[in-house]
Amino acid sequence: MLTPKLEQLIWDGAASFKTFVAGGSQRHLLNINNDRFIIITDITYFNSGHFPNDITAANNVWTELQKNGMNTQVTIGGERGVNRFLFRNSFVGVPNTTTSLREHLSPIGSTTINTYLVHTTQCAFTFSLAQDFTAQVVLPTEAKDYALNTPTDYGRDGQPGVLPVTVSGTVAGTAAYNDNFANRASVPGINESNEFSFPVDALNDIVANNRVNSWAYPILHVNYVEIKGTPTKLGFN
Secondary structure (H helix, E strand, O other), rough: OOOOOHHHHHOOEEEEEEEEEOOOOOEEEEEEEEEEEEEEEEEEEEOOOOOOOOOEOOOOHHHHHHHHHOOEEEEEEOOEEEEEEEEOOEEEEEEEOEEEEEEEEEEEEEEEEEEEEEEEEEEEEEEOOOOOOOOOOOOEOOOOOOOOOOOOOEOOOOOOOOOOOOOOOOOOOOEEOOOEEEEOOOOOOOOOOOOOOOOOOOOOOOOHHHHHOOOOOOEEEEEEEEEEEEOOOOOOO
């Protein structure tokens, strides 16, 4: 979202409104000049379909969607921070009555999110799938954590009628959020975060076949303001 402060900087000649299209691969870089910094004001993600465009009689359409195409994760990272966005893709299916193929699937629609992301040197856009997450621990919320009694909430340990919930963390019950970084045997250790996120690994990689197909590669339209100077001098810190 273009704020009054940013708009005034543009009118004063101290900033420029710019656009950037990221996508077509797993990772896309936006370089920033040494005497500039940027603020990403909004992003628009166009739904992708990481699955065969035509589903054959031997394949189950829902299996293909659930395995490869339902969710896409976009990570925007740089020296000033890392932000993740998880998108649920939408599709339209058209029955194919002329060949042995069962359905023709096409992604439809887009999602726009207002942001205020500051980056000073280089900004990376990482695209990955968000497939089925691994087994989570199911326990009542710990007594020290916030929770209301059922039926308003799931309750917490010690309250009457408490219901078990999916939790995450290296110690069961530390947070009521799914975080796959702590729930994969190949990535032991502490959480990267307590948000619902997926690791960028071989399972969630957008493979070459999906990158070359027009319906499959990710597209992210980025609006940003390029500002002269540094955030410190302009009082953004």
